Amino acid sequence: MRNSMVIARREFAxxxxxxxxxxxxxxxxxxxxxxxxxxxFLVGQADMRGYFGxxxxxxxFFVPAISMRLWAEDQRQGTFELLxxxxxxxxxxxxxxxxSALGFFAVVLAGSLPIPIMLNVLGNPDNGVMVxxxxxxxxxxxxxxxxxxxxxxxxxxxxxxxILGVMACLIMWLLGQTFVAAVFDGWVDGLGRxxxxxxxxxxxxxxxxxxxxxxxxxxxxxxxxxxxxxxxALWLEGRKY
Amino acid sequence: xxxxxxxxxxFGTTVALDRVSFSVDQGSILxxxxxxxxxxxxxxxxxxxxLAADSGSVTVGGVDVLEQPLAVRQRLxxxxxxxxxxxxxxxxxYLEFVGRARGLDGARLRERLDWCVEACGLRTEYKKRIQxxxxxxxxxxxxxxxxxxxPDIIILDEPTSGLDPLQIIxxxxxxxxxxxxxxxxxxxxxxxxxxxVTDRVVIINEGRVVADGDIxxxxxxxxxxxxxxxxxxxxxxxxxxxxxxLPGITGLKSMKHDGDGSRFEVRAPFAQDLVATVAGLANxxxxxxxxxxxxRYSLEDTFIELTRxxxxxxxxx
Numbered sequence: 138m139r140n141s142m143v144i145a146r147r148e149f150a151x152x153x154x155x156x157x158x159x160x161x162x163x164x165x166x167x168x169x170x171x172x173x174x175x176x177x178f179l180v181g182q183a184d185m186r187g188y189f190g191x192x193x194x195x196x197x198f199f200v201p202a203i204s205m206r207l208w209a210e211d212q213r214q215g216t217f218e219l220l221x222x223x224x225x226x227x228x229x230x231x232x233x234x235x236x237s238a239l240g241f242f243a244v245v246l247a248g249s250l251p252i253p254i255m256l257n258v259l260g261n262p263d264n265g266v267m268v269x270x271x272x273x274x275x276x277x278x279x280x281x282x283x284x285x286x287x288x289x290x291x292x293x294x295x296x297x298x299x300i301l302g303v304m305a306c307l308i309m310w311l312l313g314q315t316f317v318a319a320v321f322d323g324w325v326d327g328l329g330r331x332x333x334x335x336x337x338x339x340x341x342x343x344x345x346x347x348x349x350x351x352x353x354x355x356x357x358x359x360x361x362x363x364x365x366x367x368x369x370a371l372w373l374e375g376r377k378y
Numbered sequence: 379x380x381x382x383x384x385x386x387x388x389f390g391t392t393v394a395l396d397r398v399s400f401s402v403d404q405g406s407i408l409x410x411x412x413x414x415x416x417x418x419x420x421x422x423x424x425x426x427x428x429l430a431a432d433s434g435s436v437t438v439g440g441v442d443v444l445e446q447p448l449a450v451r452q453r454l455x456x457x458x459x460x461x462x463x464x465x466x467x468x469x470x471x472y473l474e475f476v477g478r479a480r481g482l483d484g485a486r487l488r489e490r491l492d493w494c495v496e497a498c499g500l501r502t503e504y505k506k507r508i509q510x511x512x513x514x515x516x517x518x519x520x521x522x523x524x525x526x527x528x529p530d531i532i533i534l535d536e537p538t539s540g541l542d543p544l545q546i547i548x549x550x551x552x553x554x555x556x557x558x559x560x561x562x563x564x565x566x567x568x569x570x571x572x573x574x575v576t577d578r579v580v581i582i583n584e585g586r587v588v589a590d591g592d593i594x595x596x597x598x599x600x601x602x603x604x605x606x607x608x609x610x611x612x613x614x615x616x617x618x619x620x621x622x623x624l625p626g627i628t629g630l631k632s633m634k635h636d637g638d639g640s641r642f643e644v645r646a647p648f649a650q651d652l653v654a655t656v657a658g659l660a661n662x663x664x665x666x667x668x669x670x671x672x673x674r675y676s677l678e679d680t681f682i683e684l685t686r687x688x689x690x691x692x693x694x695x
Contacts, residue, residue: 143478147464154466219462219523222426223479224452377430 140225144233145240148207152241165199166248173252183260188252189270189346193339196274196281197310201302203241204285207234209298227373235286235366242278246271266348273345276358277338281306283365290372313337336361379404379531379561380425385434387420394420396585397434402578405558409572410565411681412582418565419459421582422535425563426456438531452481455529459536461520465509469500469519472508473526480527494522497552514545521549532556534564538571550575569678581684588688593680600683603628603645606652609669610660614640620659626650639668 152158173188180187211217220230256262285302292298311317312332321329333340341354380402387395395417402408412418423429425436427447436443438450464472473494477487495501498518503511508519517540524532537553538546554575556562566572572579573593581589581596589596598604610617614635621644622630629645646652653672660667 140479143475147467147475151464151466214463214465215458215460216462216464218423218428218456218458218460219476221428222451222454222456224448224481225479226448377428378432 140223140229141233141236144220144230145236148234148237149240152237158241161199161202162245162248165195165245169195169249170252183256183262185252185256185262185267185270186346188249189274192274193277193310193313193342196278197306198303199245200242200278200281201285201288201299201306203245204238204282205289205295205299205302207238207286208290209292209295212293213295221373228370231286231366231369231373235282238282238286239279242282243275246274246278263348266346269345269348269350272350273342276345276355276362277342280309280338280358280362280365283362283369284309287365287369287372290369309336309338311337313339313342379439380563381435381437382421382425383435385421385424385431385436387417387424387429387432393585395424395431398582398585398587399434400580400587400590402561402563404561406578407553407557407562407564407576409576409579410563410582411569411572411579412565412567413685414567416582417585418567418582419535422456422533422563422565423458426454426533427451428458453529453531455524455527455532457520457524457534457537459539461516462523463508463516463519466507468505468507469511469515469522470504472519473522476523477526482527490526490528493528494526497525498522499548513540514542517541517545517549521552529560531561532563534562536566537564538566538568546571569681581681583685583688586688589680589684596684597680598648600680600687604648604650604652605673606644606646606656607633607641607669607671607673608644608656608660608667609639609641611639611666611668612663616663617665618642620663621656624655624659639666641669 169188169191172191173185176187208217211220221227223230253262253264253267256267257264281302284305285298288301288305289295289298292301314337315333318329318333318337321332323329335357341357344351344354382401383399385395385398386393398417398421400408410418410421420429424431425438425443427443427450430444439453441449443450464475467475470491473491474487477490482490495504498521500515500518500522503515503519508516511519517537521534521537524534534553538549541549550571553562553564557576564575577592577594579589579591579593579596580587589599591599608621614632617640618630618632621627621642624644624646626646627644628647629643631643633641633643635641644652644656646655653670657667657670660670
């Protein structure tokens with residue numbers, strides 16, 4: 138774990154060494170904040186369901202932008218060879234990189250904290266529901282990041298890594314949509330619903346928006362995240378041959 | 379210390395390495411030579427556990443690189459061909475990161491940082507961002523990175539590429555200063571760089587080892603005969619006849635003769651002291667000698683001869 142933390146600290150600092158990080162945070166917070174505020178005054182309700190509701194689709198674009206550089210950048214500038222000849226397991230390097238991206242995502246998410254504070258000032262929101270919403274958003278980001286770090290490894294440049302990551306995340310989002318599931322059900326009955334249940338993300342995220350944290354949903358997020366990290370570790374081992 | 383045995387590596391259908399074998403003793407420096415694309419970097423990547431060989435084995439300090447890669451990496455310092463630098467970091471941040479990632483901490487880390495900065499001449503650039511450094515300082519930062527954990531085995535892939543002559547001398551002196559305590563492999567395609575640093579070379583071409591030994595021995599092996607050039611103030615026919623009569627002569631060529639004398643190229647096996655023999659002959663006949671020297675084979679000649687011989691052999695086979 139010490140090894141992973143050494144890597145994570147460097148990676149995390151390097152996010153803030155480039156102006157892209159700041160641009161990213163500002164664009165993300167403006168966009169989500171704007172979308173939320175537009176509805177907020179129309180609906181006039183002190184909750185964040187609208188805020189978290191926009192995230193599944195928005196994050197399919199924003200999260201791969203966080204993760205795209207993780208391996209692709211190292212491959213490009215030659216530091217990949219340095220990392221892979223350090224006296225630590227490749228999986229430890231990967232975990233460090235993943236944790237740094239997760240940390241950066243947490244910082245971005247924390248940037249929205251003025252919203253719950255504002256809600257508490259203006260009205261009397263259910264803070265438990267908001268906490269479970271944040272938990273859901275964090276888990277969703279964690280899952281998308283594990284997909285993104287995996288696709289970053291497959292590509293040598295960041296742009297391809299980004300596009301592949303967006304596609305993969307978008308597929309996970311689409312599979313969770315009922316209209317997509319219906320199309321698959323039309324071909325093979327039950328297939329669409331099965332994919333929606335096991336791979337689609339929406340059905341596991343929605344309950345948390347309502348304040349329901351079910352064990353099954355937590356297992357879903359953690360298992361898929363672990364799966365993609367495992368695939369990434371596998372790729373790091375197989376690359377040598 | 380390092381044993382490479384029958385290592386073969388393919389990339390798709392290209393054979394990058396074909397049964398490569400050589401070894402390096404503890405405390406010695408090996409120059410690893412070959413034209414671009416010969417397989418030098420691939421070999422180094424296999425020794426440093428970055429790539430795995432398709433077949434054959436590599437052991438470092440008796441430890442197999444595939445079985446215990448972490449134990450091997452612990453002992454190795456490695457400078458890859460494309461210098462692995464994080465351009466957004468400053469030199470001190472970067473070296474500290476590599477030091478920590480290699481398990482250094484506290485006072486020991488400080489001490490090693492100081493040593494590396496001094497040894498690699500980075501004092502003036504220590505606080506600069508790496509992207510602002512000149513090529514030479516980038517290379518030195520890369521070298522410092524390979525030395526930070528005081529490894530006993532150091533693998534340097536083209537450590538002097540892109541440097542100016544003064545910087546090359548600096549790096550060369552640094553490598554030479556490591557001799558005795560450290561085991562070093564360094565690759566280059568510039569031959570003049572090798573002889574000031576070490577005698578021991580392995581030459582590789584098209585994925586095969588074409589020569590392995592000390593530079594002097596390889597020259598003899600590649601060139602076959604020793605050549606001596608002699609100019610004597612005597613009639614050309616008389617001198618030629620006398621030279622041809624010398625024992626052990628394998629070749630004699632008349633180069634030119636004019637008012638200054640007659641010039642010859644005399645060949646004989648390296649084992650024979652040809653210069654002394656020819657000098658004795660001239661003395662005996664009372665010829666004035668105006669020129670007498672052995673041909674100085676450069677490493678280039680050896681290299682060209684060996685790589686060409688190897689290529690020809692493959693074409694015939």
